[in-house]
Amino acid sequence: MAPAAVRVRVPASTANLGPGFDALGMALDLYARIEMSEADRTQIELFGSNMQGIPTDKTNLIYKVAGTLYHHAGLPMPELSIRMDSDIPLTRGLGSSASAIVGALAAANALSGADLPPDELFQIASGMEKHPDNVGASLFGGIIAAYWDGHEAKHVRIEPHERLEALVAVPAFQLSTEHARRVLPDQVPMKDAVFNIGHSSLLVAALAAGELGMIRHAMKDALHQPYRAALVPGMEKILREAADHGALGAALSGAGPTLIAFADKSEGRQEELEAFLRETFRAEGIEAETRWLRPSREGVRVWKLAGGEPSFEEFAGGAE
C-alpha cells in the first residue's frame, strides 16, 4: 500500500576521482533530506542556506523529477507537498543536482507505490544527469565504477577502505557543470586517452584492493582537469603538491570548483593538509571552506511515514 508521506536522506558525492571522468564516484557523509506527500495543491518549502535561489513552483527540479517517476511508472502525477533541506552546497562539485535527482526519484518511487527496483532508478537518474558517477554514488553509497552509453548504465560498487577520509575545500564561488563541460575539447590525443585508461584502472584496483598507498600514483588525469584548471585558480598547485602535505591523492571534485584531497586517517597530517589547501586558495584571493568528510557507505535511505514521527525540522536536524 502506498504511504501517506515519505522522507528520504540522500548523500552528496564526488565524481571523477581524477582520472575516472564520468565513470567514478564516491558518496560522502553530507546529506540532503526530502519529505514528500500528496496534496490538494503543489507546495514546495525549502529550508537552510543551501537552497537559496531554488524555485518553489512546478519548475523545481524535485517536482519535475517526481513527475518523471510517475510518468515512467504509468501513474497519474498528483499535486505534491515537498519539503527539502540540504547540507550540500549548490553548484560546487559535490553532486547537489544528483542528490536532488536521486532523492526525488526515491521519494516519488515510495510515495507512488511504484516500488521500482534500485537499478531502474539508476537508469532513469543516469539518463537525466547524462553521466552515472554522481547519481550512482548517491543511490548506492560507497564508491561506484560505472558507465552510461546513452541508453544503459552499468555499475559495480566498491566498499570504501575504513581508514579513507576526504578533505574538501569549497571555494566561495559557484561553477556550473554546464560551464565546466563547455571548456572540454571534443577530441583528445590518443596518448591522453591511454594515460587515463591506465590511471583509472589502477585507481579502481587500488580502491578495491584497499591499497591506499597506490592512490597517489593513480589519481592523475589528462582528460578534464588540465582544461578546467583555468576556471579554478590554485587548483594546479593543489593537485601537484597535496601529496607532499600528507594527501593520498587529490582531484577536482566533480566539475569543480571544490578540490578534494584523500587521506589515511591513521597518518595524522590532517591539520597540515587543511592549512595547505586553504592557504593555496587564499594566495589566489579565494576564500575556501574546508571540511573533513567520510565516505558514506549508505546511499539514499527511504522512510515511509505512518504518523507520530518527529517534525521535518527535527528530521533535518539529525533525528531519524
Ligand SMILES: Nc1ncnc2c1ncn2[C@@H]1O[C@H](COP(=O)(O)OP(=O)(O)OP(=O)(O)O)[C@@H](O)[C@H]1O
Ligand atoms: N535541491 C535542489 N532543488 C532544485 N534544484 C537543485 C537542487 N539541487 C541542485 N539543483 C540544481 O542543480 C544545479 C547545480 O547542478 P550542477 O551539476 O551545476 O552542480 P553540482 O551538482 O552541485 O556539482 P557537480 O555535478 O559538479 O558535482 C543548481 O544550480 C540547481 O539548479
Ligand SMILES: N[C@@H](CCO)C(=O)O
Ligand atoms: N563527471 C561530471 C561530474 C559533474 O557533474 C563532470 O566532471 O562534468
